[in-house]
Amino acid sequence: MPLALLAIESSCDETAAAVINLDGHIASNVISSQHEVHRQYGGVVPELASRSHIEKIESVVREAMSQAQVDWPAIQAIAVTRGPGLAGALVVGVSFGKALAFALGVPWIAVNHLEGHVASAWLDKQVCLTPCVIFIVSGGHTHLYLVPEWGSYELVGRTLDDAAGEAFDKGANMLGLGHPGGPALDRLARTGNPDIVRFPRPYHHKGGLNFSFSGIKTSLLYYLRDRQQEKADVRLEDIAAGYQEAIVEVLIDKAFRAVDHYHVSQLAVVGGVSANSRLRALLSARASANGVQLALPKLEYCTDNAAMIAAAGLQAYHAGRFAAWDLDAVAAG
Numbered sequence: 562m563p564l565a566l567l568a569i570e571s572s573c574d575e576t577a578a579a580v581i582n583l584d585g586h587i588a589s590n591v592i593s594s595q596h597e598v599h600r601q602y603g604g605v606v607p608e609l610a611s612r613s614h615i616e617k618i619e620s621v622v623r624e625a626m627s628q629a630q631v632d633w634p635a636i637q638a639i640a641v642t643r644g645p646g647l648a649g650a651l652v653v654g655v656s657f658g659k660a661l662a663f664a665l666g667v668p669w670i671a672v673n674h675l676e677g678h679v680a681s682a683w684l685d686k687q688v689c690l691t692p693c694v695i696f697i698v699s700g701g702h703t704h705l706y707l708v709p710e711w712g713s714y715e716l717v718g719r720t721l722d723d724a725a726g727e728a729f730d731k732g733a734n735m736l737g738l739g740h741p742g743g744p745a746l747d748r749l750a751r752t753g754n755p756d757i758v759r760f761p762r763p764y765h766h767k768g769g770l771n772f773s774f775s776g777i778k779t780s781l782l783y784y785l786r787d788r789q790q791e792k793a794d795v796r797l798e799d800i801a802a803g804y805q806e807a808i809v810e811v812l813i814d815k816a817f818r819a820v821d822h823y824h825v826s827q828l829a830v831v832g833g834v835s836a837n838s839r840l841r842a843l844l845s846a847r848a849s850a851n852g853v854q855l856a857l858p859k860l861e862y863c864t865d866n867a868a869m870i871a872a873a874g875l876q877a878y879h880a881g882r883f884a885a886w887d888l889d890a891v892a893a894g
């Protein structure tokens with residue numbers, strides 16, 4: 562039986578566990594999503610997220626062990642997302658992981674959720690050499706990092722208000738698409754024409770490498786209000802496609818501006834929004850036109866999962882970076 566690490570992720574609304582063999586092979590990747598719990602509220606309710614993690618975590622971990630066909634003696638360490646994320650949700654994973662590690666007599670590894678997302682780009686054996694630009698686009702982050710060498714992350718651009726994922730979620734909400742909004746908006750926009758309704762490209766020509774997505778939601782709100790008054794005959798899918806295009810265009814332009822500015826030829830785009838089909842298509846086209854090496858996670862590794870925590874945890878394991886038993890979850894990023 563190969564030796565392995567167990568990884569746990571519970572920073573938001575997915576209860577997830579994965580097993581990675583010490584050679585880097587993902588032996589299992591189990592995700593229990595809480596979408597049904599939060600749908601009626603139109604967004605993630607932190608208290609309900611914590612309760613749901615408590616209910617699910619043991620069965621999710623058991624399922625990951627069973628799918629990987631490993632027994633407890635094979636587990637050499639337990640990697641857990643320590644933060645950033647929802648405090649109560651993180652505490653469930655950290656407490657469970659620490660207790661299990663203690664009982665098994667193995668160390669635990671505290672993984673930064675963002676480093677987990679970064680590691681997701683390499684789970685598929687895609688290589689990104691340094692120096693590179695790493696772009697984390699998720700529900701909580703829109704962060705551009707210059708990475709001169711591994712382990713050194715220089716934040717060179719970020720959102721000044723909402724994250725790109727929030728702009729997708731809130732836009733989807735206004736369009737009546739429910740929760741989670743990003744994937745639903747992506748699906749609807751696939752049948753729409755992005756050129757019928759043109760939304761302003763927020764912060765496109767200002768703010769350097771920073772972003773701002775709060776204004777675009779207001780534009781959509783006004784557009785929908787006027788449309789109702791004027792009974793304009795514009796299809797919902799065209800509005801969705803136009804709205805998505807405005808977000809995606811700014812994300813891509815600024816990512817490539819960072820690549821140009823820092824004279825790097827490698828770009829990795831990770832996080833939930835990197836699952837967006839339009840973003841992936843336009844990024845790939847732009848990367849090949851510009852001779853830029855692009856690393857994108859496989860779809861299953863874009864949104865929160867424990868395989869990415871396992872991959873980041875494995876790097877820490879090989880470097881001997883284990884966590885103290887009194888280390889706690891930390892919500893802030």
Ligand code: KG4
Pocket residue numbers: 573698699700701702725726727729730741742743744747832833834835836837838863864865
């Ligand atoms: O990385 P993630 O699972 O959680 C955070 O760390 O935030 O990202 C979740 C975000 C949500 O805002 C969700 O709507 C967005 O990623 N998302 C998408 C798509 N799939 C997930 N946004 C646009 N298009 C998608 N296909």
Ligand code: ZN
Pocket residue numbers: 674678699832833864865
């Ligand atoms: Zn995430």
